[in-house]
Amino acid sequence: MYSDGKGNIFEDTSLYVTGRSGWDAVPIPDDEWIELPDGGQLYELPGRRGIGIDVETGEMRLCEKGWAVAAFIPPAHTGFYIAAYETAPDAPTLPLFCYTAAGWHDDKFYVPAQRIEQDIRQECAGFDDKKVKGGVKDMLSAYPHNRLVKHLAENCALTYHCPAARNYFMGRWECPIPSSPACNANCIGCISFQPEEENIVSNQDRLTFKPTAAEIVEFTVPHLETAPYPIVSYGQGCEGEPLLMWETIRESIIEIRKHTPKGSININTNGSKPNAVRELCKAGLNSIRVSLNSVREHIYNPYYRPNNYQFSDLAESIKIVREHGGWASINYFVFPGMTDSVDEYEALRTFIRETGLSMIQWRNFNIDPDWYLGKIGVTDTGECLGMKQMLELIREEFPDLKYGYFNPPMERINGNYELDFAHF
Numbered sequence: 421m422y423s424d425g426k427g428n429i430f431e432d433t434s435l436y437v438t439g440r441s442g443w444d445a446v447p448i449p450d451d452e453w454i455e456l457p458d459g460g461q462l463y464e465l466p467g468r469r470g471i472g473i474d475v476e477t478g479e480m481r482l483c484e485k486g487w488a489v490a491a492f493i494p495p496a497h498t499g500f501y502i503a504a505y506e507t508a509p510d511a512p513t514l515p516l517f518c519y520t521a522a523g524w525h526d527d528k529f530y531v532p533a534q535r536i537e538q539d540i541r542q543e544c545a546g547f548d549d550k551k552v553k554g555g556v557k558d559m560l561s562a563y564p565h566n567r568l569v570k571h572l573a574e575n576c577a578l579t580y581h582c583p584a585a586r587n588y589f590m591g592r593w594e595c596p597i598p599s600s601p602a603c604n605a606n607c608i609g610c611i612s613f614q615p616e617e618e619n620i621v622s623n624q625d626r627l628t629f630k631p632t633a634a635e636i637v638e639f640t641v642p643h644l645e646t647a648p649y650p651i652v653s654y655g656q657g658c659e660g661e662p663l664l665m666w667e668t669i670r671e672s673i674i675e676i677r678k679h680t681p682k683g684s685i686n687i688n689t690n691g692s693k694p695n696a697v698r699e700l701c702k703a704g705l706n707s708i709r710v711s712l713n714s715v716r717e718h719i720y721n722p723y724y725r726p727n728n729y730q731f732s733d734l735a736e737s738i739k740i741v742r743e744h745g746g747w748a749s750i751n752y753f754v755f756p757g758m759t760d761s762v763d764e765y766e767a768l769r770t771f772i773r774e775t776g777l778s779m780i781q782w783r784n785f786n787i788d789p790d791w792y793l794g795k796i797g798v799t800d801t802g803e804c805l806g807m808k809q810m811l812e813l814i815r816e817e818f819p820d821l822k823y824g825y826f827n828p829p830m831e832r833i834n835g836n837y838e839l840d841f842a843h844f
Contacts, residue, residue, distance in 0.1 A: 435472025439501025442757025442801030467511025555589030603660030655688030
């Protein structure tokens, strides 16, 4: 497929679509395609020509008819290949979205991907704007002085259409708790803060205040008491690193548990402060999700650019949660050609064994592929297994390790992992 630069997409019948693994364009096996899921979108990629396989000669060549096309695949799905294209020198840097390969067959759009998670909590069809806006009105009325509720309402739910915030205002499932305006990492692809000198912009503005424990407790306790399959989660895309606010978080956890034993208390974090994680576990933290682009330090560091912590702290934080009987996930940024490299696969096997990891959330990496690889200085990604085979090999070796896309509620943590989420 190609775009005319005006939002119109056409089929080039002289070329079969290819995918990208690392820097390389490769054929995509027939059994790795699925229909573009509901909620998926197509993007034109300005300044980029798609790479296809000539139907007659079998040789790879560029599509000169228009700009390359990629797909955004919705949450709960993991992509196997990036869109394959050649970038012109003057092409703009792409914004912070995922760019999965996409093709057209029998009047339908297809993507190489797999549904990795049955949870429906971020399905487009499940959101009702009228209910979201009604919930916003009710919560702002119920908590008129709570800065966090105001932030979640006016910024997250109504401006950015954040699925987690929208779910909160619909009274269900996972409730976000932005906690920290500051961060101890300088991630290249940070969605809430980009330096002025960069040529990309952040997707949203970062939290601008330090919430109090009382503000957190005020709206989370009612959620835990009334929502189906309730979770409250510190650490969101609209903030910095929550562990920098661990004293406030500890105080709020203690107070929450004085009021209700229900639901799960989770933290989404970079895992940089193991001692803080230990204190939170003592207070009642149930689960942790540590975000990372790689389990190899020399790939992790140039992306996260950590301040005052080391890569080894991530594994230590996960071990501490497991030692306290908690659930530990990694938010694993999937970049085909890097994530499924043989070197990464071997490092991941070691990481799983050493940490006792409970779950991998296989999440698509939202970043311009060329920009990312250039920023971290990778010119050769090495031999690759393919994402489909990588998923199969890890599952075969670690049958108790769960795959998913979202933080599980306590009902799943306690053993009924295969809950029928279609009835939420």
